[in-house]
Amino acid sequence: MALNLDTRQRAMLAEMHVRVWSPLTAPEPASTPSVAAQSVPAVAVPIVVQRPEGLDQMDWPTLHSTVANCQACSLCSTRHHTVFGAGAPAPQGQVPQVDWLIVGEAPGENEDLQGQPFVGQAGQLLDNMLRACGLSRTAVAGPEGGGLYITNVLKCRPPGNRNPKPEEVAQCEPYLQHQVALLKPKIILAMGRFAVQSLLQHSVPGVDKAPLGKLRGQVHSYQGVPVVVTYHPAYLLRNLPEKAKVWADLCLAMAQLKGRAP
Ligand code: SF4
Numbered sequence: 001m002a003l004n005l006d007t008r009q010r011a012m013l014a015e016m017h018v019r020v021w022s023p024l025t026a027p028e029p030a031s032t033p034s035v036a037a038q039s040v041p042a043v044a045v046p047i048v049v050q051r052p053e054g055l056d057q058m059d060w061p062t063l064h065s066t067v068a069n070c071q072a073c074s075l076c077s078t079r080h081h082t083v084f085g086a087g088a089p090a091p092q093g094q095v096p097q098v099d100w101l102i103v104g105e106a107p108g109e110n111e112d113l114q115g116q117p118f119v120g121q122a123g124q125l126l127d128n129m130l131r132a133c134g135l136s137r138t139a140v141a142g143p144e145g146g147g148l149y150i151t152n153v154l155k156c157r158p159p160g161n162r163n164p165k166p167e168e169v170a171q172c173e174p175y176l177q178h179q180v181a182l183l184k185p186k187i188i189l190a191m192g193r194f195a196v197q198s199l200l201q202h203s204v205p206g207v208d209k210a211p212l213g214k215l216r217g218q219v220h221s222y223q224g225v226p227v228v229v230t231y232h233p234a235y236l237l238r239n240l241p242e243k244a245k246v247w248a249d250l251c252l253a254m255a256q257l258k259g260r261a262p
Pocket of ligand 1: 067070071072073074075076082154155156168171172
């Protein structure tokens with residue numbers, strides 16, 4: 001029997017650590033976020049369900065809808081929306097044409113509510129940094145290397161913005177792998193420790209223990225795509241003097257894109 005509880009009742013039950021299970025309903029796709037649905041999620045999923053087979057054969061829309069309905073880790077029970085990514089506009093059903101792929105860690109509170117990556121203050125800072133490089137979220141690829149796409153390693157928000165768990169990254173990273181395979185970016189900018197660890201775990205021994213500062217200033221690789229490491233905008237908001245380092249990282253990425261990296 002389905003319980004018909006309003007937001008206040010659910011919040012009260014949550015305060016009392018009473019968890020309400022209800023039948024699974026499909027979440028809204030990230031492309032049509034509903035800010036109005038800013039209540040405690042009505043869906044609680046007691047089990048995880050394996051990702052569908054054939055991920056590496058999926059086209060862009062199928063991959064998008066697969067992520068929107070994913071229950072492969074426990075984060076599906078606490079999210080409002082999955083956050084697939086956003087960037088250069090593309091005709092319906094087609095893969096965005098991009099040169100840049102920006103990869104962050106996981107959606108935060110605002111991203112979870114809106115179904116979009118990098119919104120709020122950190123998103124504004126990222127947009128400002130990109131603008132300084134002549135880039136924007138809505139530009140398309142061109143001779144000067146303009147188009148970009150922004151996503152995260154995890155497509156669902158860890159509750160309370162806690163750190164991602166290894167098993168969550170392991171479940172979710174195949175989506176990122178296939179996004180990279182379809183987008184075919186010319187450069188990846190990895191923002192923040194968890195994005196860096198996830199992207200470089202197979203190519204940089206001991207990356208999980210390496211300070212991010214030691215991984216900056218060089219060009220790494222993920223699925224054959226050059227990777228430049230930098231700090232996450234949320235970290236920069238707390239450490240504004242580090243902005244100059246991020247600018248240096250962006251310059252390195254631009255030089256790599258134009259074949260002029262040292
Ligand atoms: S975080 Fe990734 S693996 Fe976990 S439920 Fe969300 S989309 Fe699926």
